[in-house]
Amino acid sequence: MPDDVRVPASVRIGSVTVAPATVLAPMAGVTDTVFRRFIRNASVFSAEPGHPASIDAQITNQQSGCGLIMTEFTSADGLSRMRESRRKRYLTFYDDEHPISAQLFGSNPQTLAEAARIVQETGFDMVDLNLGCPAKRVVSCNGGSGLLRDLPLIGKIFETVRTAVTIPFTVKFRLGWNDNHIVCVPLARLAEECGLNAVALHARTREQGYAGQARWEHIAEVKDAVKIPVIGNGDVRTPEDAGALVAKTGCDAVMIGRAAPANPWIFRQIAQYTATGHYDTPTAQDRYRMIRTYFEMLLAEALPEAPGKMKQFASWFTHGVPGGAALRKAIYEAKTGETILDAVEVFFAKGAGTCSNGEIMTEPGRAPVPEEFFLVEN
Secondary structure, three states: OHHHHHOOOOOOEEEEOOOOOOOOEEEEOOOOHHHHHHHOOOOOOOOOOOOOOOOOOOOOHHHHHOOOEEEEEHHHHHHHOOOOOHHHHHHOOOOOOOOOOEEEEEEHHHHHHHHHHHHHOOOOOOEEEEEEEHHHHHOOOOOHHHHHHHHHHHHHHHHHHHHOOOOOEEEEEEOOOOOEEEEHHHHHHHHHHHOOEEEEEOOOOOOOOOOOOOHHHHHHHHHHHHOOOOOEEEEOOHHHHHHHHHHHHOOEEEEOOOOHHHHHHHHHHHHHHHHHOOOOOHHHHHHHHHHHHHEEEEEEEEOOHHHHHHHHHHHHHHHHOOOOOHHHHHHHOOOOOOHHHHHHHHHHOOOOOHHHHOEEEEOOOOOOOHHHHHEEEO
């Protein structure tokens, strides 16, 4: 595999080493502590039967292939107002999630600074500012990508938050509000001038949402414009895409968002592809262990929303597998987490969607998981 298409082995973001240089993007409704640990343990539920590893084992970033994980975005206004006991629900993480970054959104510099201090005191390794979310409810409050129309205010936020915390401070942003207002290069330069430690660019405008193709050439422009690390994001669905993004832009790290819920193995596959030029595809047994593991992790947290989360993720986990519609139907109709697990057992006990060699069959002509299955990538 040529050197120019390798995902970097590591990237230094302030005082934190991210190794390998891959990042799980913050996603609303997805990247809670269960999913983050699920991604970190991807190598465990892909182990052969009888493998000594277990879900309780300490899995390194190198083993999982994911160097940095990020929280769902959290409102700075809400965080600064809520009681400490409620904050724990939004900022819960476990020791095996390090390094981990907490993402905040908001538009008031002082409020964001106070929220960043809370993040630092809670023990997060980094804090990130969301300037990318295109959701109307966020933009209407001048948060997320809504701030892209006000670079002076962004500069004030950068300065105020940077003064408030000592942990690495980063920002994730889009190209601009629309094609007539592309601000990614001046914004990246502003971040560097204000002492931020890295920038992540989702190479679409707010107006695009998730439509069309990510324009990687702008990531290359940002990389040429600043000396701090640049993380590339947008349309990375396969290990080959990750290598191509690095080759075409020179970015220092690759961020994976909506592909991860559909293919939790993608970080491990990128690491394999970087090292050898090829990667493993999951078998039906891998998929069974993956679904079972995630659902059991949800139930172990004893969250009231666990059955709903299980139904949500069933769409991603079974898409493109023959007979998957029947499993989804059984899961959607189930009333409890235990009956959902029973449906999974019955489906895989029948060998549904499996070739004679144990690999997963996919329906001819089926595309990757469609956009409508995904929630907002922050």
